[in-house]
Amino acid sequence: MRPQRSRPGMILSYALLSVLALLFLTPVVMMLTGSLKPDERVLTEAGTLAGFIPDQASLQNYTDVFTRTDFLGFLINSLFITSTIVICGLLVNALAAYAFARLHWRGRDLLFNLVLALMILPLEAIAIPLFYGVSLLGLRDTYLAQILPFIANAFSIYLFYSFFIGLPRELEEAARLDGASTLRIFFSIILPNSKPVFASVAILSFLMWWGAYLWPLMVTIGPEVRPLPVAIAAFYTLPPLQWGDILAFGVMMVAPVLLVFLLFQRWFVRGVAASGIKG
Amino acid sequence: MASIRLDKVSKQYDGHDAVIEEMDLQIRDGELLVLVGPSGCGKSTLLRMVAGLEEISAGEILIDDQVVNQLPPQKRNLAMVFQNYALYPHMTVRENLAFPLKMQRLSRDEVNRRVAQTAELLSLGNLLDRRPKQLSGGQRQRVAMGRAMVRDADAFLMDEPLSNLDAKLRVEIRSEIAALQRRLGITTLYVTHDQVEAMTLGHRVAVMRAGKLQQVATPSRLYEHPVNVFVAGFIGNPGMNVLRVMLETVDKALVFRLGEHCFTLPQSVMENYPDLPNRSGQMLLLGIRPATLTLVESGGNGSLEATMSSAEPLGHETILHVNADIDVVATDTEDPGNTLLKRPTLTAIIPGHRHFKPGETVHLQIDCDKLHCFDLQGTALAHH
Structure with a gap:
C-alpha cells in the first residue's frame, strides 16, 4: 500500500505543481491569446494580465499568415516528412529491436552495444559529415535528405528493445510450434501486443522531428521542401515584422503536435511505463 | 501418432x-x-x-x-x-x-x-x-x-x-x-x-x-x-523412510541392527534379496514406506519404539512424525549412506483420524515383506 501523505505535504506538493503548470502554460496561453489580438497590442500587453485576455478576438492574424506565406505548403511538407520518418521508423526500429531482443546471431551483443552508444551522439556532432554525404548523393533540397538519415534511430530501437525483452517468450515459442515464421510471429503476435510502445515511439519521434530545425535548415534551399520550423524562422525575417502573425503561425504549428498527443495519450503513458523511461 | x-x-x-x-x-x-x-x-x-x-x-x-x-x-x-x-x-x-x-x-x-x-x-x-x-x-x-x-x-x-x-x-x-x-x-x-x-x-x-x-x-x-534411494524418496507421498542399518549374523540368523533396535529377518526378506547373506557385517540402507508401518500396542520382532513428534490428521488417514534412536538418511544426496538427517524423524501413515500428544511413546511395526534394501551408495540390491 502507498503511504498516505500528510495534509500539509499534500498542500505543498499541489502548490509546487500548480506553479510548475503555470510556468509551462503561460507561454502557450500567451501565444494563443496574442495570435487573436491586433498586432499593435501584442507587445504592449505582453507581461500584463491583459496579455492573457483575448478581448476583441479576431482571426485576422491567421488569414494574414496564409496570405503572406505558403503555410499550407510548409504544413504539408512537415506532415509528410515527419509522418514518413515516424511510420518507416516504427517498422525499421521495431524489427531491429526484435532482432536484438529475440533472435540469436553472431555479433548481436556487440552491435547492440554500438547502437546504444549512438544514443549519446547528438545530431550536431554528425551534421557536417552527414551533410557532406547528402551533398555527394545529390540529395540536397529534397524530402529524401530530410527523411532517410533519421528513419533508423538508436533511442527508438532501445525503447522497442526494452519492451520486447519483457514480453513472455512462451508466446513466440507457442507461435513457432504452431507453424509461424519469424516475420509472421513479429507481425501477428509481437506487434499486436506492443501497441503501447509503438504509441510511445511514434509520439516521441513525431515530437522530435516535427520541431527539427538545424538539419532542414542545412539541407533545404528553396521553400518547396521546407518544413514549418525553418519556415517560421524565415517568417520572422519577412518584413513587416508582425508579432500577431508570428504567434498565429506558432499556434498552427503546435496544434498537430497536441492533436497527436491527445490521440495517443493513453497508450503513450502505458508505453512509457512499460519501457522504463524515467524523467 | x-x-x-x-x-x-x-x-x-x-x-x-x-x-x-x-x-x-x-x-x-x-x-x-x-x-x-x-x-x-x-x-x-x-x-x-x-x-x-x-x-x-x-x-x-x-x-x-x-x-x-x-x-x-x-x-x-x-x-x-x-x-x-x-x-x-x-x-x-x-x-x-x-x-x-x-x-x-x-x-x-x-x-x-x-x-x-x-x-x-x-x-x-x-x-x-x-x-x-x-x-x-x-x-x-x-x-x-x-x-x-x-x-x-x-x-x-x-x-x-x-x-x-x-x-x-x-x-x-x-x-x-x-x-x-x-x-x-x-x-x-x-x-x-x-x-x-x-x-x-x-x-x-x-x-x-x-x-x-x-x-x-x-x-x-x-x-x-x-x-535407488533417490527414486524411493521422490516417489510416494510422503517419501520412503531410508535408515542406515547394520546387517549382522546372530545365531545363524540374519538381523538388522538399528541403533538399539534389533530384529531378525524373516525368510521372506531373504527370498526377496537372495544376496543379503553375503553382506553380513556390512552397513546397508533400509527403505520403509510410511504406509507399511503400523501402530501396535507393544514391541516385538520388527517393531520400533519411538516418541511422537507431530501428527497430521487428514481425515481418512493420519501422518505421524516420530523420533527413534535410528540413523535416518537423506535420499536426495550423492552420498546417502553418509548423509544423516539433522532431525531424524520417521514418517508413518496410519488409517483414520487420530490425535496424539507430542512426546507420547508409540510402537511401530515394520512390515518385513515390504522392506527395500539398498547399498550405502543408495543403489537397490538385486531383487528376486
Whole structure:
C-alpha cells in the first residue's frame, strides 16, 4: 500500500505543481491569446494580465499568415516528412529491436552495444559529415535528405528493445510450434501486443522531428521542401515584422503536435511505463 | 501418432556443467510418458529440446525414427502446452484455436470445422468469443489443450500444465487430460515436478535428477521397486523412510541392527534379496514406506519404539512424525549412506483420524515383506 501523505505535504506538493503548470502554460496561453489580438497590442500587453485576455478576438492574424506565406505548403511538407520518418521508423526500429531482443546471431551483443552508444551522439556532432554525404548523393533540397538519415534511430530501437525483452517468450515459442515464421510471429503476435510502445515511439519521434530545425535548415534551399520550423524562422525575417502573425503561425504549428498527443495519450503513458523511461 | 526417441542426448551451456547428460529415452507410439524430478533437474530443458526450442549439444532426437536435430520447431509437427498456457492475449479463444490451422493454410471452412469440433470436445463452445484474460485458470488451460489438439500433431509436449491451478482444479483437469489422451491415443511427453501427477497420469514415468535419468518404469514398478534411494524418496507421498542399518549374523540368523533396535529377518526378506547373506557385517540402507508401518500396542520382532513428534490428521488417514534412536538418511544426496538427517524423524501413515500428544511413546511395526534394501551408495540390491 502507498503511504498516505500528510495534509500539509499534500498542500505543498499541489502548490509546487500548480506553479510548475503555470510556468509551462503561460507561454502557450500567451501565444494563443496574442495570435487573436491586433498586432499593435501584442507587445504592449505582453507581461500584463491583459496579455492573457483575448478581448476583441479576431482571426485576422491567421488569414494574414496564409496570405503572406505558403503555410499550407510548409504544413504539408512537415506532415509528410515527419509522418514518413515516424511510420518507416516504427517498422525499421521495431524489427531491429526484435532482432536484438529475440533472435540469436553472431555479433548481436556487440552491435547492440554500438547502437546504444549512438544514443549519446547528438545530431550536431554528425551534421557536417552527414551533410557532406547528402551533398555527394545529390540529395540536397529534397524530402529524401530530410527523411532517410533519421528513419533508423538508436533511442527508438532501445525503447522497442526494452519492451520486447519483457514480453513472455512462451508466446513466440507457442507461435513457432504452431507453424509461424519469424516475420509472421513479429507481425501477428509481437506487434499486436506492443501497441503501447509503438504509441510511445511514434509520439516521441513525431515530437522530435516535427520541431527539427538545424538539419532542414542545412539541407533545404528553396521553400518547396521546407518544413514549418525553418519556415517560421524565415517568417520572422519577412518584413513587416508582425508579432500577431508570428504567434498565429506558432499556434498552427503546435496544434498537430497536441492533436497527436491527445490521440495517443493513453497508450503513450502505458508505453512509457512499460519501457522504463524515467524523467 | 509417433514415437519419440532420445539417443545419448546431452545439453551443455558454454562454460557450464552439462544440464542433461547422455540421456536415452523412448516414448512409445500412443504412450503418455511423464518426466518427473525436482526443480532444476533439466526436465523442462529436455522437453524444449524435443520441441526444437533448445539446441542439443550432443546425441540425436528421433521422431518416428527420423532424426530431427536440425529441424526447426514448426517442422516437427509437435504441439506443446506451456506452464503459463501462452495463449495469444489479443486473440479470442476462436482465433487462438484457429491460429495453428491458419499457419497450415487450411481453407476457412476446414478451420471453422476443426475449431468447432475441438471446442465441442473441450466444452469451449460458449467461450469462443472471449479473450484469454476473460477466462478462469481452468478455462485457459482447456484452451491451451485445444490449441494443441486442433491441428493433428504427431505428439503432445506438456510443460507443467497444471502447476498454475489450485489443488481442486488440478485434480479435475488431471483426469480430463488422462481421459483425452486415452481417447485420442496421442503420444504425450508430460513434464511435472509433482510425483502425484506423475503417478496418476503416466503409463510410464521417467524420474530425473541433476540431468540424469534415474529410472523409467510403470508407476507401480517405480513405487514397488525403486532402483535407488533417490527414486524411493521422490516417489510416494510422503517419501520412503531410508535408515542406515547394520546387517549382522546372530545365531545363524540374519538381523538388522538399528541403533538399539534389533530384529531378525524373516525368510521372506531373504527370498526377496537372495544376496543379503553375503553382506553380513556390512552397513546397508533400509527403505520403509510410511504406509507399511503400523501402530501396535507393544514391541516385538520388527517393531520400533519411538516418541511422537507431530501428527497430521487428514481425515481418512493420519501422518505421524516420530523420533527413534535410528540413523535416518537423506535420499536426495550423492552420498546417502553418509548423509544423516539433522532431525531424524520417521514418517508413518496410519488409517483414520487420530490425535496424539507430542512426546507420547508409540510402537511401530515394520512390515518385513515390504522392506527395500539398498547399498550405502543408495543403489537397490538385486531383487528376486
